[in-house]
Amino acid sequence: MSVSVIQQLAERLQTSEPGNAHEQRELFERIRELRSAFDGPLDPESHRYLEAAGMLVAYLARMGSLAGEDVRTIAVRLLRSAAEVEVSAAEASAAGASAPTRAPTPPVRPQAFPQLRPHAQPPAAVPRAEENARTATDVMGDMLLGQILLQRGHILDEHIQQAMKVQRGSKLRLGDIFVKIGACSRAQVAEALNHQAQIRRVRDNLAESEPQKPQVDTRGTGLKLVGEAMIGEILVERNVITRRQLERALEVQKQTGARIGDALVKLGATTIDQIEQALHFQGRERRFGGKGSPTQPGKGASDGKR
Structure with missing residues (x-):
């Protein structure tokens, strides 16, 4: 359900008027609701995409047409990427559920061991938050980098999509990925x-x-x-x-x-x-x-x- 909702939000944002503050605020509220109320856990990466998209849509709602097309373009790309992540996560979950279960390992019979002197046990490993x-x-910074390269004609939109997919399975920054896939130098x-x-x-x-004069x-x-x-x-x-x-x-x-x-x-x-x-x-x-x-x-x- 969340996938179709995200996709609908992306299409609606794509066709929306940047100057329509009411519509942009409504889209922002829908994104915020989606992050907090949905029929299943969001993948962490799609959650970040939605959060970044929400930031940009909120900015668009406040600034209107002054925000320009780039803000909306990046927000739409983030929403579509969030939907793709959710699809991939659902497919991986379904594949794991359909995998054959392994036979239970037979219990090991206890054996007598010589008595050992008690010693201090090593401290239990404390779960650490994901580094970096x-x-x-x-995410917004990566999207801004991609948009700069796109506007300069160094890469294509499909290169951004491809790099984002690669990034989900690695810790590489988007710029490094663009170089590795041969999109640009x-x-x-x-x-x-x-x-x-x-x-x-x-x-x-x-x-x-004094305020600067508008540039041509x-x-x-x-x-x-x-x-x-x-x-x-x-x-x-x-x-x-x-x-x-x-x-x-x-x-x-x-x-x-x-x-x-x-x-x-x-x-x-x-x-x-x-x-x-x-x-x-x-x-x-x-x-x-x-x-x-x-x-x-x-x-x-x-x-x-x-």
């Missing part, structure tokens, strides 16, 4: 990550002077707004700001066109140094890995330093 567990903002990924880092920078984009070439505006949504969610995720403070900043952004970092600072929610520290920490986790990376010292592909 991906978050919804990590390592240099192209590094360049896109540099662009992504520039989108997320805060200090250089603070509107301390507006390419990348939607991607910048995806980066804006990422910044807000990262700050909430790392407890730098509250959800309510982010909502107030988004209202300021919608009314004045200010960057999200500028709005948060002017509202007194945080400082620019706190914002950059959180983004720098998150940026270090998103550096392009693998041997032979063209990234040179002092020019981290996604490092927040300048």
